[in-house]
Amino acid sequence: MSKYEPKIVEEKWRKVWRETGLYKTPENPKNPYYGLVMFAYPSGDLHCGHWYPYTGGDILARFARMQGHDVLHTNGFDAFGLPAENAAIKRGLMADVWTEENISTMTRQYEATGNMYDYDRLINTSKPEYYKWTQWLFLQLYKNGKAYQKEALVNWDPVDKTVLANEQVINGRAERSGAEVEKKSLKQWFFKITDYADALLEGLDNIEWPNRIKDAQKNWIGKSHGSLVKFPIKDSNDFLEIYTTRIDTIYSGTFIVLAPEHELVTSLTVDSQKQEVVKYQEISQSKTDTVRLEGKDKSGVFTGSYALNPATNESMPIWVADFVLGGYGTGAVFADAHDQRDSEFAKKYNIPLKTSVKPVDDRDISKIESFEICFEDDGILYNSEHFDGLTSSEAREKITEYLGSKGLAQKTTQYRLRDWLISRQRYWGSPIPIIYCEKCGTVPVPEKDLPVVLPLAQKIDKSGKSPLYRDSFINTECPECGGQAKRETDTMDTFVDSSWYYLRYPNPHYDKGPFDPEALNKWLPVSTYIGGPEHATMHLLYVRFMAHFLNEAGFLETNEPIPRFICNGLIDGPDGQKMSKSRGNVVDPDEYVNKYGADSVRLYMMFMGSYTDGGPWDPARFEGASRFISRFYELVHSDYKPQEINTIQEVELQSRSHKLVKKLKEDIAVAKFNTAIAAAMEFVNFASQIKRYGVVSEASWKEAVSMLVLSMAPITPYVCEELWQTLGGQESVHKQAWPRYDEKLVTDDVVTIVVQVNGKLKNEFVAEIGTANEELEKIARGLDAINKIIQKGEIIKVVVVPNRLVNFVIKQ
RNA sequence: GGGCGAGUGGUGGAACUGGUAUACACGACAGACUUAAAAUCUGUUGCCUCUGAGGCUUGCGGGUUCAAGUCCCGCCUCGCCCACCA
Numbered sequence: 001m002s003k004y005e006p007k008i009v010e011e012k013w014r015k016v017w018r019e020t021g022l023y024k025t026p027e028n029p030k031n032p033y034y035g036l037v038m039f040a041y042p043s044g045d046l047h048c049g050h051w052y053p054y055t056g057g058d059i060l061a062r063f064a065r066m067q068g069h070d071v072l073h074t075n076g077f078d079a080f081g082l083p084a085e086n087a088a089i090k091r092g093l094m095a096d097v098w099t100e101e102n103i104s105t106m107t108r109q110y111e112a113t114g115n116m117y118d119y120d121r122l123i124n125t126s127k128p129e130y131y132k133w134t135q136w137l138f139l140q141l142y143k144n145g146k147a148y149q150k151e152a153l154v155n156w157d158p159v160d161k162t163v164l165a166n167e168q169v170i171n172g173r174a175e176r177s178g179a180e181v182e183k184k185s186l187k188q189w190f191f192k193i194t195d196y197a198d199a200l201l202e203g204l205d206n207i208e209w210p211n212r213i214k215d216a217q218k219n220w221i222g223k224s225h226g227s228l229v230k231f232p233i234k235d236s237n238d239f240l241e242i243y244t245t246r247i248d249t250i251y252s253g254t255f256i257v258l259a260p261e262h263e264l265v266t267s268l269t270v271d272s273q274k275q276e277v278v279k280y281q282e283i284s285q286s287k288t289d290t291v292r293l294e295g296k297d298k299s300g301v302f303t304g305s306y307a308l309n310p311a312t313n314e315s316m317p318i319w320v321a322d323f324v325l326g327g328y329g330t331g332a333v334f335a336d337a338h339d340q341r342d343s344e345f346a347k348k349y350n351i352p353l354k355t356s357v358k359p360v361d362d363r364d365i366s367k368i369e370s371f372e373i374c375f376e377d378d379g380i381l382y383n384s385e386h387f388d389g390l391t392s393s394e395a396r397e398k399i400t401e402y403l404g405s406k407g408l409a410q411k412t413t414q415y416r417l418r419d420w421l422i423s424r425q426r427y428w429g430s431p432i433p434i435i436y437c438e439k440c441g442t443v444p445v446p447e448k449d450l451p452v453v454l455p456l457a458q459k460i461d462k463s464g465k466s467p468l469y470r471d472s473f474i475n476t477e478c479p480e481c482g483g484q485a486k487r488e489t490d491t492m493d494t495f496v497d498s499s500w501y502y503l504r505y506p507n508p509h510y511d512k513g514p515f516d517p518e519a520l521n522k523w524l525p526v527s528t529y530i531g532g533p534e535h536a537t538m539h540l541l542y543v544r545f546m547a548h549f550l551n552e553a554g555f556l557e558t559n560e561p562i563p564r565f566i567c568n569g570l571i572d573g574p575d576g577q578k579m580s581k582s583r584g585n586v587v588d589p590d591e592y593v594n595k596y597g598a599d600s601v602r603l604y605m606m607f608m609g610s611y612t613d614g615g616p617w618d619p620a621r622f623e624g625a626s627r628f629i630s631r632f633y634e635l636v637h638s639d640y641k642p643q644e645i646n647t648i649q650e651v652e653l654q655s656r657s658h659k660l661v662k663k664l665k666e667d668i669a670v671a672k673f674n675t676a677i678a679a680a681m682e683f684v685n686f687a688s689q690i691k692r693y694g695v696v697s698e699a700s701w702k703e704a705v706s707m708l709v710l711s712m713a714p715i716t717p718y719v720c721e722e723l724w725q726t727l728g729g730q731e732s733v734h735k736q737a738w739p740r741y742d743e744k745l746v747t748d749d750v751v752t753i754v755v756q757v758n759g760k761l762k763n764e765f766v767a768e769i770g771t772a773n774e775e776l777e778k779i780a781r782g783l784d785a786i787n788k789i790i791q792k793g794e795i796i797k798v799v800v801v802p803n804r805l806v807n808f809v810i811k812q
Numbered sequence: 813g814g815g816c817g818a819g820u821g822g823u824g825g826a827a828c829u830g831g832u833a834u835a836c837a838c839g840a841c842a843g844a845c846u847u848a849a850a851a852u853c854u855g856u857u858g859c860c861u862c863u864g865a866g867g868c869u870u871g872c873g874g875g876u877u878c879a880a881g882u883c884c885c886g887c888c889u890c891g892c893c894c895a896c897c898a
Contacts, residue, residue: 211816212815212816212817212892212893215815215816215893216815216816216893216894218815219814219815219816219893219894220893220894222894222897224897224898226898242898243897243898244898245897245898246898257898298896321896322896323896324896324897324898325896325897325898327897328897328898329897329898332898333898334898335898339898340813340896341813341896341898342898375813414897414898416897533892533893534892534893536893537893537894570892607824607825607836607837608824608825608837609824609825610825610826613818613825615824615825616824618823618824618838620823620838620839621823621824621837621838621839622838623838624836624837624838625837627837627852628837630852674825674826674836675826675827675835675836677836677837678825678826678835678836678837679835679836680836681836681837682835682836685836692853752832754831754832756831756832756878756879758878758879759831759877759878759879759880760879761832764832796878797878798878799831799878799879801831801879804831804832805831805832805879807831807878807879808878809878809879
């Protein structure tokens with residue numbers, strides 16, 4: 001009896017698996033399974049928070065293989081980006097050297113943690129053979145009018161000295177540096193994701209993704225239905241166009257507010273107000289979003305002009321205030337008492353308010369007694385002429401129709417989704433393949449000249465001026481006229497790199513295009529994609545956008561190549577806080593692998609709780625996992641030589657082992673790893689009892705432990721391989737087919753029937769499956785404990801649920 | 813302010829379409845082995861009264877039902893995402 005030595009055993013099998021090419025992807029899959037996990041930033045701090053999603057993906061891939069699938073499963077590195085660049089600057093290293101170092105550490109860790117990756121397929125997005133095709137994609141988008149340049153107020157991060165996407169700004173602060181974001185005007189490249197707003201919404205119906213992710217994307221796209229209303233400007237022939245979702249409140253609209261950047265502000269401002277308005281515009285221009293948000297007190301100035309309410313014809317003063325956003329709708333709102341913000345603003349500046357919607361109690365508008373303000377979306381109209389008594393939703397239709405007949409309103413749709421700003425004033429990214437020529441203007445780099453190589457071995461300058469500004473990079477020839485020209489010095493957002501990487505795994509060394517259509521044909525669609533919920537609206541939306549574009553442009557057969565996504569939960573550190581290096585609560589995989597073995601860590605993580613919920617890493621609880629591995633090993637590894645046979649035990653062992661196989665198959669298939677493991681633990685406890693005290697035939701024993709080893713192989717690959725060899729296995733356990741279970745052995749022929757009185761458990765008995773209701777009731781009545789109780793009262797009703805319970809309803 | 817989700821023992825968490833609440837594990841306590849400890853093994857472990865036995869229990873308050881952790885209504889608390897989006 002030797003003790004299990006995870007370190008020695010795991011090292012042994014790691015080597016064997018590598019040498020025998022166990023994880024090589026089959027060339028011609030008949031029954032493909034493409035297991036995809038979100039690749040990682042090689043920023044140097046791989047911790048158990050990364051390992052968690054990967055373990056789930058690995059279990060599913062190994063399981064699929066045992067189910068008879070040909071499996072493609074690998075990983076890669078999202079190698080470009082700010083974290084790597086910042087880390088390199090901090091350490092005085094070259095970004096590429098730093099990245100390579102991390103990649104080799106992480107590759108070793110991927111392997112040590114037992115992942116069934118095809119290590120010949122690892123992708124590194126910072127290599128020219130990869131980013132050549134990221135640039136190629138940019139050119140396709142450009143050719144199709146989906147990439148364009150525009151001068152725009154952008155989010156400027158003063159610490160990292162770069163432009164950030166809206167998605168990377170959190171409450172006015174930069175997601176990474178935490179700096180307060182400033183506004184700055186620059187010429188930037190955008191991808192026209194807004195062209196796909198509807199397609200991306202509709203596509204959600206065709207994919208099996210968690211609702212939380214779908215809802216987040218719907219919310220982000222933010223389609224809203226409303227009306228575009230024209231407000232005539234007083235003493236003028238012009239109109240102000242206003243988008244509203246609440247046209248039902250138009251009869252109480254008493255004033256209008258414009259965003260400071262609204263194009264009509266200047267012409268609408270009367271001379272006497274000019275000074276004040278201009279000053280206000282300047283102030284809000286310089287304000288960052290944080291200040292605008294934090295300033296709870298709404299401020300604004302009057303323009304001196306009026307518009308007419310198209311419904312009532314009353315005059316409405318036109319104000320300017322920065323709580324109205326220039327970039328949404330028409331940058332103008334009409335205001336009334338039914339909006340919290342509007343009414344606060346009106347009170348502050350003594351603007352009269354009116355109301356026209358009451359809460360829905362009943363539809364009788366004569367019951368309005370007091371001045372009641374309804375902030376709900378839905379109410380009943382009053383003070384609204386012939387629309388009185390309608391519900392808000394009815395009124396929205398009718399009022400839009402009515403004003404529409406006068407040419408003053410129309411139904412319309414708005415989105416909050418903005419185009420994707422992809423320019424970054426950073427070094428460590430894919431250069432944007434564009435050349436500026438004084439004669440020819442903006443000229444795309446011809447495809448034959450790709451890649452535009454990112455100059456390496458550059459010292460990264462702390463001033464933030466990109467090394468791409470060096471003359472040797474900037475100065476070039478115009479591809480069209482051959483004259484002097486300059487290269488674009490911005491690089492692409494790393495989300496561009498990661499928006500298509502999964503299309504390359506099927507043939508990662510393909511050099512005739514970004515992806516090999518033949519290989520895609522073999523492997524797509526992705527069978528399961530696994531990753532964290534934090535990517536719900538960025539990566540996961542960009543991935544879909546890119547697929548929609550590629551499909552439309554004829555490069556991809558489907559526009560939703562990832563039909564199934566599983567969202568893993570997040571792992572918190574031992575302190576209950578989200579695991580991150582900055583908080584100092586990271587758990588280092590190497591330490592645990594050396595001490596306990598990768599299997600124990602895998603088991604511990606997967607047993608912690610529901611895979612979609614994650615949980616806190618609690619070192620105190622870890623021992624249990626490691627203990628289980630030892631008991632499991634001991635159970636199967638040491639000899640069992642029974643003297644005689646007990647038939648009852650024999651039958652029970654058979655039944656339990658076949659049930660185990662069924663349970664694990666069902667649970668693993670739907671990523672319920674925690675309950676699968678619990679079932680295995682129960683089985684090991686039971687089998688240990690049999691081994692210690694029981695007597696069963698060697699054949700049954702061997703069948704039982706083989707089933708255990710095989711069905712646990714996806715979860716704890718090392719110890720199962722070792723045990724499989726002990727049991728006399730010739731080939732790797734990971735090449736075996738999933739064990740078959742006998743349907744007869746997993747169905748019980750007896751069942752425990754619960755006896756209740758008034759719904760409360762009082763007793764129970766065992767009966768054969770399928771026993772008739774009358775018989776069950778008769779047995780239940782015959783039980784002493786029950787008899788005593790029911791005699792005390794009068795039986796009103798008896799409920800019998802076949803194979804489950806008998807419930808006596810009595811009156812006492 | 814909006815959206816989504818969650819509240820179950822000392823702890824992490826189980827519980828299929830309403831049908832035995834607390835599986836599995838951690839911790840704790842007791843015992844065996846040991847000179848001793850660690851490791852391992854065995855037993856106990858939701859709470860309350862307790863001799864047997866009985867009563868109570870899934871954040872709080874109602875409701876539907878023979879039966880509610882699960883369904884409905886109203887609250888409270890926490891988490892995540894979004895947010896002066898008209």
